[in-house]
Every structure is written in structure tokens, then in C-alpha cells.
Amino acid sequence: MPAKRPPVPLSRERIIDAALHIADSQGLRRLTMRRLGDALEVEAMAIYHHLPRGKEALMDALAEHVTSVRVDPGGLPAWPDVARAWARAARAALLEHPGVLALALTKPPKGASLIALRDQSEQLAEAGLPDPGPAVRALRAYVHGSVAVEVQQSGWADPDATVRDARTAEGEVDFEHGLDALLIGLSPK
Amino acid sequence: MPAKRPPVPLSRERIIDAALHIADSQGLRRLTMRRLGDALEVEAMAIYHHLPRGKEALMDALAEHVTSVRVDPGGLPAWPDVARAWARAARAALLEHPGVLALALTKPPKGASLIALRDQSEQLAEAGLPDPGPAVRALRAYVHGSVAVEVQQSGWADPDATVRDARTAEGEVDFEHGLDALLIGLSPK
DNA sequence: CAGTGTGCCTTACTTCGTAAAGGCGACCGC
DNA sequence: GCGGTCGCCTTTACGAAGTAAGGCACACTG
Numbered sequence: 001m002p003a004k005r006p007p008v009p010l011s012r013e014r015i016i017d018a019a020l021h022i023a024d025s026q027g028l029r030r031l032t033m034r035r036l037g038d039a040l041e042v043e044a045m046a047i048y049h050h051l052p053r054g055k056e057a058l059m060d061a062l063a064e065h066v067t068s069v070r071v072d073p074g075g076l077p078a079w080p081d082v083a084r085a086w087a088r089a090a091r092a093a094l095l096e097h098p099g100v101l102a103l104a105l106t107k108p109p110k111g112a113s114l115i116a117l118r119d120q121s122e123q124l125a126e127a128g129l130p131d132p133g134p135a136v137r138a139l140r141a142y143v144h145g146s147v148a149v150e151v152q153q154s155g156w157a158d159p160d161a162t163v164r165d166a167r168t169a170e171g172e173v174d175f176e177h178g179l180d181a182l183l184i185g186l187s188p189k
Numbered sequence: 190m191p192a193k194r195p196p197v198p199l200s201r202e203r204i205i206d207a208a209l210h211i212a213d214s215q216g217l218r219r220l221t222m223r224r225l226g227d228a229l230e231v232e233a234m235a236i237y238h239h240l241p242r243g244k245e246a247l248m249d250a251l252a253e254h255v256t257s258v259r260v261d262p263g264g265l266p267a268w269p270d271v272a273r274a275w276a277r278a279a280r281a282a283l284l285e286h287p288g289v290l291a292l293a294l295t296k297p298p299k300g301a302s303l304i305a306l307r308d309q310s311e312q313l314a315e316a317g318l319p320d321p322g323p324a325v326r327a328l329r330a331y332v333h334g335s336v337a338v339e340v341q342q343s344g345w346a347d348p349d350a351t352v353r354d355a356r357t358a359e360g361e362v363d364f365e366h367g368l369d370a371l372l373i374g375l376s377p378k
Numbered sequence: 379c380a381g382t383g384t385g386c387c388t389t390a391c392t393t394c395g396t397a398a399a400g401g402c403g404a405c406c407g408c
Numbered sequence: 409g410c411g412g413t414c415g416c417c418t419t420t421a422c423g424a425a426g427t428a429a430g431g432c433a434c435a436c437t438g
Binding site: 101102105106107108109134137138140141142143144145146148149151152153155157158173174177178180181182184185186 | 326332373
């Protein structure tokens with residue numbers, strides 16, 4: 001019979017970690033409650049005690065996890081440097097978990113993601129950019145789109161997925177080029 | 190008993206149309222074979238005669254449908270005008286079916302989508318842009334990301350979806366601003 | 379040592395995707 | 409006209425998924 005008490009107790013963090021691992025290694029389609037339970041050495045229903053709304057809550061949590069990056073502006077940089085730092089951090093976080101990219105691009109930001117967005121806005125304003133709203137949206141759009149294209153190009157979503165890392169050298173170069181272009185264009189006239 | 194022969198015969202096009210309608214009005218989650226069959230007044234299994242690989246084929250077809258836009262360059266425009274036309278057309282096509290956006294951003298381009306990409310590349314080259322590859326990727330990234338952000342912002346994915354159109358005036362303005370910025374930055378040095 | 383509560387399991391129901399096979403109508407050559 | 413055959417749709421059935429309801433066991437309290 002299965003162990004009544006699991007080796008190590010369940011927790012929201014452990015659940016989300018395991019879910020990320022499954023989504024990244026086998027795809028979102030294969031992330032099921034039962035498989036997640038197996039990975040955690042627990043019955044599927046146990047998850048519902050830690051994520052009351054079940055799979056919806058899990059999906060939200062995954063999206064939030066790859067979308068709630070924070071950046072600490074070191075000294076007193078110019079706003080384009082702040083913007084660059086945020087863009088790179090956001091890109092890195094998304095590329096780290098290509099399996100949940102569809103969620104990150106699709107679900108409206110909530111909780112920590114919203115806070116991160118607000119922080120970014122404030123930092124840009126403090127760094128000298130007036131009216132940071134449109135800039136934040138443009139940056140988000142560019143970063144999300146870049147990662148989407150990169151992941152597509154890397155062949156990550158292929159059926160026989162030998163590719164396990166969505167990062168490519170070409171993607172990196174393209175990203176920086178486009179980012180430069182965008183930042184130039186975002187400068188107040 | 191149900192009609193043996195459906196009122197109007199099934200076809201790949203009718204299936205895809207109905208699927209788009211369901212995905213846009215109720216979300217991808219609710220697009221199931223049985224529901225799709227109901228919408229077409231047919232049993233679910235009938236769909237498999239027109240889409241042999243079942244739901245996977247359906248998803249591929251939906252992604253391709255919103256991703257295979259073509260643009261006819263009227264006269265002999267400069268390459269930024271060609272790029273703008275492609276970007277606007279792609280954005281419009283994606284915004285028309287927000288329900289399948291996740292697929293379009295996630296599935297690697299195939300078939301007609303690849304051909305569209307190749308055409309875009311050729312048109313840009315003919316219009317005077319050397320090395321159009323990176324430009325095409327940057328444009329795709331920007332367009333996809335913009336639409337993703339727009340759809341998120343419009344609240345389309347909300348549980349109680351009263352919003353049925355993902356287009357917003359603000360999105361339009363933001364899009365054109367960022368597009369201008371990107372095109373400036375894409376000019377050969 | 380009984381009492382209480384939290385954390386996990388068991389069972390069961392609905393819905394999903396789809397394999398397999400059957401049936402019905404239309405069209406063919408004769 | 410008539411049996412044959414083929415294309416399109418239905419029927420039936422099975423495994424897997426999400427999750428509601430309730431039960432049981434351990435770790436604390438007092």
C-alpha cells in the first residue's frame with residue numbers, strides 16, 4: 001500500500017516546482033493532476049488542499065511564476081538602462097520555462113505580476129522617463145513576442161522534442177538588436 | 190433519431206470555421222470534439238474523416254488560419270511601407286480570433302504560414318531591404334507580443350467574458366508607435 | 379487518554395479524445 | 409433494374425482527465 005504520509009509534506013511551492021518541471025519537460029498537455037501527484041508521490045486529490053481552485057489555480061500560479069520578475073536598479077541609471085535590465089530579466093524568466101509560455105502570454109497579469117509591472121513603471125519614471133505607461137506596454141509586447149518567436153524557432157514545441165533548451169545564440173542577438181531599436185523609438189520626442 | 194445525413198455536408202472549411210467560432214466565443218478550453226460536432230449537427234467522430242489526426246490537426250489548422258496572411262505590395266513601395274503593411278495585416282488577423290492566440294504564438298509555423306513568411310521576406314528584399322531575415326523575425330516578435338498584450342489588456346480572457354472584441358483604440362495607438370520605433374531601428378546602419 | 383483538526387486517501391461521477399466497426403445512401407457497370 | 413462497392417456518418421466502447429464527497433490516520437491540545 002502507498003505511504004499514508006508522503007516522505008516530505010506537500011506545499012504550494014513544491015507543487016508549482018513539480019508542475020513547472022513537467023510542463024517544461026513534457027509539455028503543458030501532459031501536465032495533469034494525476035501525473036503531478038505521481039511526481040510528488042501523492043494522490044492527485046491531495047493537491048486540492050493546497051490549491052483550492054484546482055487546475056485553474058495551478059495554471060494561474062504557473063503564469064504568475066514566470067511573469068513576476070523583479071529588478072533592482074543599482075545606482076542611478078538612465079531610463080534606457082533600466083528598461084534594458086527589465087527586458088532581459090523578463091526574457092530570461094520566460095525562456096527558463098518554455099512549457100508555460102502559452103499561459104504567460106495569455107493569462108491577464110495578477111498578483112505579483114501586477115506588482116512587478118507597477119515597479120517597472122515607477123523605476124522608469126524615477127529614471128527620467130515621463131509617461132512610462134506606453135513604454136512598459138511596448139517593452140512587454142516586444143519581450144513576450146521575442147520569446148514566443150525564439151521558442152518557436154528553437155523547435156521546442158516539436159513532437160519529438162530533443163530540444164530541451166529554448167535559448168539560442170541567434171535569438172539573443174536578434175533580441176538585443178530589436179531592443180535597441182525599440183528603445184531608440186521610445187525616447188520622448 | 191438524429192438525421193443520418195447532415196443538412197449540409199461536412200468539409201474542412203466548415204469545421205475550422207465552427208471551431209474558430211467556439212474558441213472565440215467560449216475559449217479554447219471549451220472547444221471539444223463533441224461540442225464542435227454539435228455545432229455542425231454531426232457526431233464528433235465524423236470530424237475525423239476530414240481531419241485524420243483529430244484534435245492535433247484541428248489545433249494546427251486553427252493556428253495556421255490566423256497566421257497565414259498574405260499582403261500584396263501595390264506599387265513599388267519602400268521597404269518600411271511593406272513591413273508596415275505586413276505587420277498591420279498580421280495583427281488584424283490575430284485580433285480577429287483571440288481565442289486561438291495561444292496556439293498561434295506557440296505552434297511552430299507550418300504550411301501556408303511558412304509560405305507567408307517566405308513571401309514577406311522576399312517582398313522586403315525586393316523593396317530594398319538587405320538581409321531581411323532578422324527584420325522579419327523582429328516584426329513577427331513585435332506583432333505577436335503586441336497582440337498578446339492587447340488581448341490581455343482588453344480583458345478578453347476574463348472568466349465572465351463580457352468583452353467580445355479584443356480591439357481597443359489604445360492598443361491601436363500603442364501598436365503604431367512601437368512599430369514606428371522598431372522600423373527606425375531596423376534600418377541598415 | 380479522549381478530543382480535535384489537518385493533511386492525505388478512496389471512491390465515484392462526468393466529460394474528454396478516439397479506436398473499431400457498422401450502416402446507409404449514391405453511384406457504377408452490366 | 410440490380411447487386412457491388414465506396415464514401416461519409418453513426419454507434420459503441422475504453423482509457424484517461426478533473427474534481428466533489430467523505431473517510432481515516434496521525435499530531436497536537438488539554
